[in-house]
Amino acid sequence: MIVVKNLTKDFKGTPVLKGIDEHIQKGEKVVIIGPSGSGKSTFLRCLNLMETPTGGEIYFDGEKISGLPYYENHSFAFRRFRRQHPSAHDINQLRMRMGMVFQHFNLFPHLTIQNNITLAPVKLKLMSEEEANLKARELLERVGLPDKADAYPSQLSGGQKQRVAIARALAMNPEVMLFDEPTSALDPEMVGEVLQLMKQLADDGMTMVVVTHEMGFAKEVASRVLFMADGVIVEQNTPDEFFAHPNSPRLQEFLSKVL
């Protein structure tokens, strides 16, 4: 579903990703762990072009999405490109198919919970307002917050905010969900409710890419665990093998610190 070839990313000349090759299949739950500064968040953010890759290629559903004038659908460069490639999708069409959940939730504070969820589907004309409202109610039910539709984000706890953020992403019916350290900003007692919801999502068959420090979640939910350090994927394996028999000394050292 997502194919990454020799992906590199520099921030002002400092290399952050140094050549990543990765193939994420439909239905997989890929968990990425690694020390801070290892480039795992940057890698995740490259997948939906939140960061523009410096080099390499990214394919989504067989379509090359990197290195092209995708950046804005109304840019002249993209219009010219689409005249030659009429079937090409612009970045916004691609992002509609990839949900993203952030460390700091990034709910829209000026909108009610319901409007947080319905804004994008309605403005992008994927649903009518009534359909979107129904969908929002249904999603809030699913994330366990059916009574919060008319509340504002500031009235919610951290865990509740993150569950709403997940519902907001799901409202677009994405094919893959990207999680960027979804529990790192939460109080310890709220981590569980968010992980529980993510586990449900995984059980429902969603394709997921998760950057996290929650080793328990990786063990329980992942179909594959990647270990990143210094801008490369050092090691990857099924969770059982990954935690029981780490090969590289770098991973052994990391696991001995966090477990």
Place this chain on the structure above:
Amino acid sequence: MNFIESFRQNFIEADRWKYLADGLGTTLLITLLAVTIGMLLGFFVAVIRATYLRTGRFRIADWFCRLYLTVIRGTPVVVQLLIIYFVIFASVPISKTFVAVIAFGINSGAYVAEIVRGGIMAIDTGQLEAGRSLGLNYSRTMIYIILPQALKNVLPALANEAIVLLKETSVAGYIAIADLTKGGDIIRSQTFSAFLPLLAVAVIYLVMVVVLTKLVGLLEGRLAANDRR
């Protein structure tokens, strides 16, 4: 000459109070239209500046915006008014009030632009990322997510800018517009008494500013109450 007699001479005799009333009307008209132009222009410039600073797009437009801000904020408003009237519209037969509206609008736009840009830049980049990650393009994210939040934060500052502009229009007399200040001055030149006409002018400005400031205060209170919900 006692106070009542002086009052009668300055305001009642020959209907001189009309200079003040008409002048007040002109002042309010210029202020209202100039504020409108200033807000529109300011928002436009602010969005271009913020977009350039955040994404690197609109580099050339941003350069022109910065030139505009530097020139307008670096020169006195009276000089701008005179240049627009005597140089730019020199050979065009045009209403002086219109010239003043243009001049004060352009001037105010520069200050509004910096206020609004500050408001936009103060919104966490996570808001932009969240909007973009849902598939909204940059303009939609701006319109539905960033600007409503930014506008709410800068509303009091914008209202203050409008109050400042109300007072600044008092230099419209430089191009012989009979605004409130000029109205008082005309009375002074006819009656040769400066105290009462100018005092009246000052009091009228003061009352308007105090009332408007009070309204801004109420507005700020309402917005703050909203945040606490």
